[in-house]
Amino acid sequence: MGVATPAQLVNQYGQKMGRKGQLTRQRIMSIALKMLGNSSYKDLTVSDLAAKAKVSNATFYVYFKDIEDVLFACVEAASLDMNAMFDILNETWTSENLKSQLEKFVDSFNTLWEKHRVELRIRNIEADQGNARFLNFRQLSTIELLNRFGEKLAELNPRLENPEYISMVIYTAMERLAALNQMGILGSNSISRRGLDDAIVELLYMALKK
Template sequence: MEISDKIDLSEVNKSGQSLGRKGADTRRRLLDSARILLSRSGKLTAAAISREAGVSAPTFYLYFENITDVLLNLSDEAGEDMSEILDILERPWLPSTVSLRSEQLVRAFYAHWDRNRSVLSTRNHQSDLGNAEFDRSRRRAAMPVIRALSDRIREAQGSGRVSDREAMARSVIIYAAMERLAARGSARTLQPGDLSDEELIRAEAHVLGLLFRTAPDPPVA
């Protein structure tokens, strides 16, 4: 995930002091260090994060309440890393480009997961356990994509064929399936033989293409 160099000088630390550029840089190093450790071992402590970031252990608590606070910040950042996916959904989907756009969408979703796998896996696990804060973070990331999928379905199928609620329900199912496959969960368990990731991506894109293809007008009685 690309992190902007722009610093919000209005942010404050846990003592209510303005971060300033130095403080923002320290906070950034702590988050980056937590991400590294999470992908390396999956285990986080304030002491380990501080050591990785090259700061004293008490410094950690100037910027974060606890490990959960760090993970929520990382989760929100990962959730904001969806611009490529949304951009593809907002492009024109002409009949001649449906197959191409569907494959682009699937590959972008897989790439999003590959960039943020350790964070997204932790976020989703906590959400599945019923942690409300992680559930909200997950929903904040998902809903723009789900709404865009819904718009795409209504456009392809025609408003007279699919209601807003039906389109939204189908979008939720699509998003959940894409997320599950990108997480490499059920695909690893259920696939017969030795299907590759590439074969699964193309198959998923084909299924999406069928849904997003413009439906023909019904025959006139």
């Protein structure tokens, strides 16, 4: 379920990594995320990152092949967390708690996106630009959840004609709105996040209620 982060045991030169090495690798990753939180993605250079992580350029290359490599490692790590969404879908949904479960689903999704906004933005930008590694990874990390979501819709309203497509449309909207939200775009014109979430819940509710 979801995609696991492989334990990284050797560095770029094939050496086994000890405790110290793993810490350094980790430090580089978190500094990278911090840097991407502020400035644009294009500005992230190896020199800059290495400097901010207090290691030499050469050390960077001990642990990563290039900038993309760090980013992918971050994205991989973040993806683990997304598995929490499955738990909600596996709970019991009844016509009584339908609305609140839908709200919970939407809220949890938003929360997770907020937590990993940087990684998920990177993942999408790269995948959208055709980067195969990220594209493939996104595919893998999304498809299971999407399937499970579609099943849930079918189960809740058996008369729904094409639940798997409805699930994808809604999921797409949720993700895109989460992404836009982070960029401070939504807040601009009197559009509230709350209202959008309600609209999603509403659309689903209309589709599922009997």
